Amino acid sequence: MQARTGIIGGSGLYDIQGIEVIDTLEIETPYGKPSDQLLLATINGHEVVFLPRHGRDHSTPPHKINYRANIYAMKLAGVNRIISISAVGSLRQEIEPGHFVLVDQFVDRTHGRENTFFDGPIVAHVSMADPVCSCLKKELLTACSGASITTHASGSYLVMQGPQFSSRAESELYRNWGMDVIGMTNMPEAKLAREAEICYATVAMSTDYDCWHEEEEDVSVQSIVAVMHGNVAKAQAMLQCFFKDSSDKHVCSCGCSTALENGVFADLKKQSDDALRPIHALVERLL
Ligand SMILES: CSC[C@H]1O[C@H](OP(=O)(O)O)[C@H](O)[C@@H]1O
Ligand SMILES: Nc1ncnc2[nH]cnc12
Numbered sequence: 164m165q166a167r168t169g170i171i172g173g174s175g176l177y178d179i180q181g182i183e184v185i186d187t188l189e190i191e192t193p194y195g196k197p198s199d200q201l202l203l204a205t206i207n208g209h210e211v212v213f214l215p216r217h218g219r220d221h222s223t224p225p226h227k228i229n230y231r232a233n234i235y236a237m238k239l240a241g242v243n244r245i246i247s248i249s250a251v252g253s254l255r256q257e258i259e260p261g262h263f264v265l266v267d268q269f270v271d272r273t274h275g276r277e278n279t280f281f282d283g284p285i286v287a288h289v290s291m292a293d294p295v296c297s298c299l300k301k302e303l304l305t306a307c308s309g310a311s312i313t314t315h316a317s318g319s320y321l322v323m324q325g326p327q328f329s330s331r332a333e334s335e336l337y338r339n340w341g342m343d344v345i346g347m348t349n350m351p352e353a354k355l356a357r358e359a360e361i362c363y364a365t366v367a368m369s370t371d372y373d374c375w376h377e378e379e380e381d382v383s384v385q386s387i388v389a390v391m392h393g394n395v396a397k398a399q400a401m402l403q404c405f406f407k408d409s410s411d412k413h414v415c416s417c418g419c420s421t422a423l424e425n426g427v428f429a430d431l432k433k434q435s436d437d438a439l440r441p442i443h444a445l446v447e448r449l450l
Contacts, residue, residue, distance in 0.1 A: 173217070179399065244362035253343075264320075264366075265303055303364055321346075358423070368394035432450065
């Protein structure tokens with residue numbers, strides 16, 4: 164199967180312009196159903212698999228997204244790298260609403276979300292030291308500049324539980340921690356992508372200044388939506404640039420695609436079929 168690029172669309176991004184649809188994939192995974200059907204399509208001849216993270220009608224809130232089903236479905240669909248597109252609040256004056264940030268680190272403050280495929284009896288511990296694929300991120304930076312989008316080449320994303328926005332004290336705390344943007348969805352998504360040996364990189368689109376900013380109104384859905392429409396148009400342009408330049412023969416030299424090789428605790432060859440079944444697509448190449 165040709166390696167495919169997955170696109171996970173966040174708030175506002177429910178379809179991709181300029182694609183030729185090949186099929187809609189109704190995928191059932193050992194973890195249940197993904198957020199919606201996956202769209203198999205081509206953009207400028209490149210095969211992509213698109214999934215709107217909250218569903219096409221945005222009916223699934225961040226804490227109820229079945230992240231395991233989403234990532235497992237991407238794996239089953241032959242995806243070897245994921246472009247995550249996300250709306251975020253800005254925690255820095257210089258990251259203005261409408262700017263993009265190519266995230267390189269996350270701090271995970273979520274709770275109660277299923278965050279691993281290795282839930283026993285097969286145990287694994289993958290490295291999350293560098294949660295973002297630097298090769299993919301570099302290609303995304305080129306695409307953002309090709310689309311003339313004001314883009315910050317690095318940044319740390321605080322993943323809050325939500326669905327409520329943060330308090331002023333939390334917002335200040337995260338700024339003091341050195342965080343640059345805040346959102347609710349990229350964890351456990353990035354962790355699960357790493358366990359699935361899928362390269363992952365986030366294009367964070369700033370929609371607001373969160374509530375720390377004294378001269379700006381406190382964040383609200385209304386204010387976000389106003390900026391979001393412009394951001395989504397930029398994301399569409401960025402994707403066109405990405406698939407004009409990018410090669411399908413994506414070779415990752417930063418270890419995402421071999422993350423499990425030093426991470427699995429058990430001898431996979433000695434495991435029962437029952438133990439292997441829920442992770443078969445992830446460990447198949449190691450058996
Ligand atoms: C509608 S604003 C809050 C919402 O938007 C972001 O989601 P996504 O990352 O899918 O774009 C943020 O994390 C919140 O879930
Ligand atoms: N200020 C904010 N906090 C959390 N998630 C967001 N998504 C967009 N803006 C946000």
